[in-house]
Amino acid sequence: xxxxxxxxxxxxxxxxxxxxxxxxxxxxxxxxxxxxxxxxxxxxxxxxxxxxxxxxxxxxxxxxxxxxxxxxxxxxxxxxxxxxxxxxxxxxxxxxxxxxxxxxxxxxxxxxxxxxxxxxxxxxxxxxxxxxxxxxxxxxxxxxxxxxxxxxxxxxxxxxxxxxxxxxxxxxxxxxxxxxxxxxxxxxxxxxxxxxxxxxxxxxxxxxxxxxxxxxxxxxxxxxxxxxxxxxxxxxxxxxxxxxxxxxxxxxxxxxxxxxxxxxxxxxxxxxxxxxxxxxxxxxxxxxxxxxxxxxxxxxxxxxxxxxxxxxxxxxxxxxxxxxxxxxxxxxxxxxxxxxxxxxxxxxxxxxxxxxxxxxxxxxxxxxxxxxxxxxxxxxxxxxxxxxxxxxxxxxxxxxxxxxxxxxxxxxxxxxxxx
Amino acid sequence: xxxxxxxxxxxxxxxxxxxxxxxxxxxxxxxxxxxxxxxxxxxxxxxxxxxxxxxxxxxxxxxxxxxxxxxxxxxxxxxxxxxxxx
Numbered sequence: 001x002x003x004x005x006x007x008x009x010x011x012x013x014x015x016x017x018x019x020x021x022x023x024x025x026x027x028x029x030x031x032x033x034x035x036x037x038x039x040x041x042x043x044x045x046x047x048x049x050x051x052x053x054x055x056x057x058x059x060x061x062x063x064x065x066x067x068x069x070x071x072x073x074x075x076x077x078x079x080x081x082x083x084x085x086x087x088x089x090x091x092x093x094x095x096x097x098x099x100x101x102x103x104x105x106x107x108x109x110x111x112x113x114x115x116x117x118x119x120x121x122x123x124x125x126x127x128x129x130x131x132x133x134x135x136x137x138x139x140x141x142x143x144x145x146x147x148x149x150x151x152x153x154x155x156x157x158x159x160x161x162x163x164x165x166x167x168x169x170x171x172x173x174x175x176x177x178x179x180x181x182x183x184x185x186x187x188x189x190x191x192x193x194x195x196x197x198x199x200x201x202x203x204x205x206x207x208x209x210x211x212x213x214x215x216x217x218x219x220x221x222x223x224x225x226x227x228x229x230x231x232x233x234x235x236x237x238x239x240x241x242x243x244x245x246x247x248x249x250x251x252x253x254x255x256x257x258x259x260x261x262x263x264x265x266x267x268x269x270x271x272x273x274x275x276x277x278x279x280x281x282x283x284x285x286x287x288x289x290x291x292x293x294x295x296x297x298x299x300x301x302x303x304x305x306x307x308x309x310x311x312x313x314x315x316x317x318x319x320x321x322x323x324x325x326x327x328x329x330x331x332x333x334x335x336x337x338x339x340x341x342x343x344x345x346x347x348x349x350x351x352x353x354x355x356x357x358x359x360x361x362x363x364x365x366x367x368x369x370x371x372x373x374x375x376x377x378x379x380x381x382x383x384x385x386x387x388x389x390x391x392x393x394x395x396x397x398x399x400x401x402x403x404x405x406x407x408x409x410x411x412x413x414x415x416x417x418x419x
Numbered sequence: 420x421x422x423x424x425x426x427x428x429x430x431x432x433x434x435x436x437x438x439x440x441x442x443x444x445x446x447x448x449x450x451x452x453x454x455x456x457x458x459x460x461x462x463x464x465x466x467x468x469x470x471x472x473x474x475x476x477x478x479x480x481x482x483x484x485x486x487x488x489x490x491x492x493x494x495x496x497x498x499x500x501x502x503x504x505x
Contacts, residue, residue, distance in 0.1 A: 071438040076460070137471055140463045 006298030007267045007417075012253035016183040017419065018263040019255050020095025020248035021357050022087040026059030026241050026344045030090065035361040037343065038369040039391050043225035044344045045239050051126065053206040053213075057224040059241025059345035060203060069158060078120060078145050079201035081154030083244035083350075084111055088155045088195050095248040095260065097193075099159070108191030109152045109165035110181040111246070112174025112198030114348035114406065116167065117146035118205040151199050155246075163191050171406025172310070173271070174198045175245065175352025176414050180269045182249045192254065197353035199244035208348075212238055215279070217314050219345075228346075229373035230311035230318050230339045231381040231388075238312045239345030245353035263360055264400075264416040268297025274409025281317055286324035286411050290401060293413035294328075302332040303399050304415070306368050308359045309339045310403040311381075312346050319380035321403070326383060336394070338387045339371040352404030352412060362397040363418040420473075424504045425492050432468040436461050447488040469495075473502045 007015050021031050026044025028034030037044070048058035065074050065082045068089040074082050088109070092099055124142055131137040144150065152165040164185070170177035175198030182196025202208050212218035219237040221227035228239040255262055270292035274282035294301060307329060311318040329335045340355040341347075347354050362368060374388045402414045420428065430442055433455070440455050451457055465485060469475040475498050477485070484494035 072436075072440075072456070075435075075438065131471065137467070139467065140460060 007265060012256065013251045014187055015252035015265060016186050016249055017252050017255050017265045018247050018360070018416070019250050019260040020091040020097070021245065021263065021360070022090030022092070022094060023243070023245040023354055023357050024061045024063035024083060024086055025243045025347065025354050026061055029061070029063040031094070031357060031361060034358055038340065038358050039367060041370065041372050041389070042343070043228070043372065045224045045227055045241070047224050048203065050203070050206045050209060053209045056209055057219065057221065057227045057239055058203045059239060059243065059347065061242050073158070076141065077154045078150055079204055079242070080113065080116060080151040080199050083199045083201060083242065084151040084155045084246065085158045087197065087199065087244040087246040088159060091195060091246045091248045097248065102193065104160050105162045106192040107161045107163045108182065108185050108194045109155050109161055109163070110178050110185065110194060110196040111152040111155070111167045112170055112176070112178030112349050112353065113151060113167045114171050114174050114200060114202065116148055116150060118207055119201050120145040122205050122207060155195065170412070171408060171410050172346065172348055172351055173404045173406040173410045173412040174349040175354060175356070176269070176402060176404040176412035177271060177352070179247060179249070179266065179353060179414055180271065180412070182247070183266050183269065186249060186251055194249040195246050196249055197244070197246035198349040198351070200242050200348035200350045202348045203240050203242045208240055212240065219313055226373050228313050228342050228344070230309070230313045230342050231322070231371060231378055231386065232374045233376040233378040235313045235315065235318065235378070237314055239341070241345030241347040243344065243347035243350040243354050245350050245357050247353065262419045264363055265419055266414060267417045268293040268299070268415030269413065270296060271410065271412045274411065276409060279407050281320045281405055282409060283320045283324035283327065285409065286321060286403070286405060287327040289411035290324065290328045290403065290413045293401065293415050297415040297417070299399060299415070301328050302335060304329070304332065304335045304401045305394060305397040306359055306362055306400045307335060307337045308355050308400060308402045309337060310351070310405045311339050312341055319378065321405070322381040322383055329385065333385070335385055336368045336387050336392060337383055337385045338368055340369070342372045352402060355404070356400070356402040356414065356416065359400050359402065360416065362400065366394045366397050368392045368394060420499045420502045420504055422492050422496050425495050425499055426488060428473070428504065429465070429488060429491055432465055432472070435468070436464045445488060450487050472505060473499060475499055475502065
């Protein structure tokens with residue numbers, strides 16, 4: 001099924017809806033808590049220390065891993081696996097699914113990751129260093145922990161899922177990419193129920209901090225809660241964060257049949273590529289990506305009520321995304337724009353899914369949560385519709401467009417409609 | 420290390436490998452597998468931890484000696500005579 005002009009013209013078994021949300025973010029371990037903190041301007045960024053790198057700031061999650069996983073399995077697996085299991089189980093609970101009656105061979109698990117395996121590899125190298133690099137002390141757990149499908153595989157193992165599972169490597173566009181993969185597999189009939197989104201364990205690798213620092217793109221601030229400040233003139237980089245968000249996706253026909261609570265319908269999506277630089281974004285391609293998603297949804301830019309930006313707090317990245325957003329939404333006076341990383345930092349592979357979740361609650365409360373920490377707007381980021389520092393009440397929210405971009409020029413956008 | 424100290428060392432290792440298990444009533448004559456949820460990767464963890472903590476090498480052909488606490492301590496006693504309890 002390619003590029004429907006509008007999903008309303010599709011049969012219900014080709015329309016894909018969100019029916020459950022499980023998440024952990026640095027400022028909340030479920031949607032209610034997360035949303036409350038977004039509306040109250042509460043940051044989840046704190047002081048952090050990691051070996052070799054030292055003191056920095058990060059977004060750290062404090063979900064209860066053993067709620068859904070034995071301590072033995074948590075030790076055996078990875079942090080990304082634990083994040084994934086928590087989010088998947090919580091998503092199932094929120095979807096009101098009777099898991100015992102679920103045909104588990106028809107469930108697909110599609111988890112977006114920015115990277116995977118760095119945490120384990122760094123830990124093992126640190127460990128064998130204590131033994132003068134004797135590789136006989138290299139763990140037999142290394143390979144099952146570092147295979148790229150690990151987080152999705154741990155979810156499948158934990159939940160007895162025998163349908164397809166894999167991760168989608170898509171840099172920081174991975175959260176959206178996981179959702180899009182789930183949607184596509186449902187439309188193709190490859191599964192009947194999808195668990196899809198993204199996870200990140202990135203704060204447990206020193207390399208991501210050191211890499212961004214070397215790039216001049218790691219945020220610093222004496223007050224950790226003010227370190228993540230997209231669009232602010234004095235922003236100085238990314239706050240690395242961990243987190244996860246997985247959705248239960250179903251065909252509209254199935255969701256209706258079981259009387260599911262439908263959070264929203266994924267009516268549009270797009271992924272494209274800059275093909276211009278390893279790290280610098282290309283606003284022309286980003287704008288093209290947003291327009292492709294709108295076209296697939298069969299709507300115009302001014303139908304969108306909220307644009308959830310990807311902006312990470314880097315000098316160039318934020319300005320270029322604002323350029324792209326201006327090209328698409330510059331004349332849309334009633335389209336409001338926000339940023340969730342200002343509260344939680346950059347949750348990498350989880351970012352697209354998690355930032356969307358923070359906004360989906362607007363379908364219920366009609367509030368656009370703000371972008372916090374903007375003391376002085378960067379003129380290059382000035383957009384009249386940016387919701388700065390205080391949330392904004394709207395009359396209604398029908399459509400949300402969620403941006404998520406990543407290195408190597410991967411762009412993604414999803415459009416969700418209120419049902 | 421004396422046999423009792425070796426037993427304590429194994430209990431410490433098992434406590435880390437199988438943190439959900441109650442080891443207080445472990446029966447020394449009964450196979451680990453019959454009383455604990457341990458798989459082959461867990462047994463490799465025992466071998467690895469003996470290597471890391473006490474520099475004791477357990478060759479693969481000797482793995483059957485790690486069947487129960489009794490057989491493990493019996494096997495390790497001559498190998499760990501010069502080891503110091505941690």
